[in-house]
Amino acid sequence: MVRVKDETKRLAIVENTLDIVFEKGFAGVKMATLAKKIGISVSTLYVYYKNKEDLIISIATELIERETKRSSNSITADLPFKLKIKAIWVYWINFSINHSKEMNFITQVKKSPYYDKVPEAVRETKSRLGTDLFELGKKEGLIKNVSNEILESTMGAILLETVNLIIDKKLKLNKKDIDLMFSFAWDAIKS
């Protein structure tokens, strides 16, 4: 069937682009190389994406939307505040490790000029690690009373560093190390 074939191919393009960006960054994405890796013709790439920029921005948009949706889904559990935020922390560590290429792609895009061209609607709904959550924590007097943006940035930075340390084998993906790193993050933001 044609439909299946299409989606398979599109996914292959996305997958391989992610791989290349992970290994060599955006500059490393050559349309010809990408096509060869997938086993299709260069022109075929242009059937799916208008041009290289469109390719990258489309993938970025897709990933960010997916990430956004996921992050909002992850804040459902009904737990005491600290445990709740830890659950999210653990969730994101695992997700980042398991989807390191996607996360890497998003991270790179955010620092690149491509990001300006991601639809504004998508950019706005991005990485809500927990605006509502921080609000709650502040109300309960559990975390420092500073802007959500700063809380989020700080936790995000520690989280990303944790992931990098795990990837670089300086930390392990076990309870002890995860707990340790969470203590860094929690101690940083708690009041």
Add this chain to the structure above:
Amino acid sequence: MVRVKDETKRLAIVENTLDIVFEKGFAGVKMATLAKKIGISVSTLYVYYKNKEDLIISIATELIERETKRSSNSITADLPFKLKIKAIWVYWINFSINHSKEMNFITQVKKSPYYDKVPEAVRETKSRLGTDLFELGKKEGLIKNVSNEILESTMGAILLETVNLIIDKKLKLNKKDIDLMFSFAWDAIKS
């Protein structure tokens, strides 16, 4: 003496490369554009650097060496531990802001394939934010008893995020905000 003229020109090359990398990343460094910006011929660039890779790696090496030297110089003051570490923190915040292009260059290089080609000796002597210092803090029982690498990474991540927040105007370069952000870092590592 010819030497003087040379050094001026070499500095101009470094300066302009820093500017371009800051604005457009490594991919934005075109030998022709760079030369035009400086007001010299493209060929002249090749008198000073063997090729583009050499240009970037040489600059990176120079900057990293300078940074390393500076960081070791900064740990001289004789103060109680927390104040000492805060002094370093403040020093580095200021330095990073005042030398944002240099810092940006180093940051970018570390994430790029170029970094593998920076002389190993230089890579090893890098950013010693305070190995000795952390050792001291742990001995006094003031900070978490974990590897220096993790302490350094965590503080480094928070520091970098702080700098970014300042650059993005989300934070100001005043005592209040600096103190606030230091509290994040200190709380994270203190035992």
Add this chain to the structure above:
Amino acid sequence: MVRVKDETKRLAIVENTLDIVFEKGFAGVKMATLAKKIGISVSTLYVYYKNKEDLIISIATELIERETKRSSNSITADLPFKLKIKAIWVYWINFSINHSKEMNFITQVKKSPYYDKVPEAVRETKSRLGTDLFELGKKEGLIKNVSNEILESTMGAILLETVNLIIDKKLKLNKKDIDLMFSFAWDAIKS
């Protein structure tokens, strides 16, 4: 019947091709663009025409044949020579203006490499502005005694220029201006 649908589509192809050639020349005719303009699939174009060359040559052939037929039809009125030739002149001015896209297409084809591939039979029966007519004029001693080809070329050039001046709004499509321009043509060929 299927036939009706076909003819409609074929006419749409011709019409839109004429439009594009009028606006952007042959190089502006992209099979994909043309198809989209019509609202059909690119592949469908290939059902009607073997390839792009065939498309253009077929349209050219069709238009030239139609024009040829028309020109011979136009020399029927029974009038004194000068009036007869003026009638034809006026007829062609009007026709050229009203069918500027068709005329433009023919003009362009004649100057393009495509023209060599128009069936010879068609090329030969072309724009007979009045071979017989010129013969008559010469017999009556009213026009210069030179080859029909030269007479026709000259009148044709002035006619085309007249049409262009009208299109460029340098002349109007009224009796005065038409008469004026006819006087140029007539004075040129009269003996």
Add this chain to the structure above:
Amino acid sequence: MVRVKDETKRLAIVENTLDIVFEKGFAGVKMATLAKKIGISVSTLYVYYKNKEDLIISIATELIERETKRSSNSITADLPFKLKIKAIWVYWINFSINHSKEMNFITQVKKSPYYDKVPEAVRETKSRLGTDLFELGKKEGLIKNVSNEILESTMGAILLETVNLIIDKKLKLNKKDIDLMFSFAWDAIKS
């Protein structure tokens, strides 16, 4: 010497471009083909011209300026009006034949979208076949009292047609044929 070499190469580019446009039109000008014809690298073309459009527009500008200068120079002889205009006529016939490729290039450019990008100053000073001259002729009551633009267009059309007939071997470049064709033009405009 470097200077000489440059000019030689630039002239070769112009010459070969003229040839190609004469044979195949603008669409026939492929940077690779052009370079190979000249015996230089494609990149070298880009040393002399920013891109293909710049190549064509620069050549057009150069040719039009030269033509304009020439045409104004040609109206110097002190002769009775009809002889004067004939002298110019003969001059232009000869020039057009001898420089058919240049003339062809200019003609083509004027009908192409490139023409809009020729510097306005150049476009304005173009083909002054004889505005002043026509003014004189009208004052002396020798030619039709219509706008110079129309007189010029008409004569221009007949002149161009004459050149085409000569190129197509339908006319010869001898006194008899030139005189004949001038009579068409003169009779057309004379009062």
Add this chain to the structure above:
DNA sequence: CATGAATGAGCCTTCATTCAT
């Protein structure tokens, strides 16, 4: 040391055309 000129190696993109359904 300084540079103008020249170039090869790529890269992105377009487009007419084919083919299986």
Add this chain to the structure above:
DNA sequence: TATGAATGAAGGCTCATTCAT
């Protein structure tokens, strides 16, 4: 007949690098 998908071939352009002066 109608078409969505795929592609080969080609063309324009960029850019790091070399070389003779």
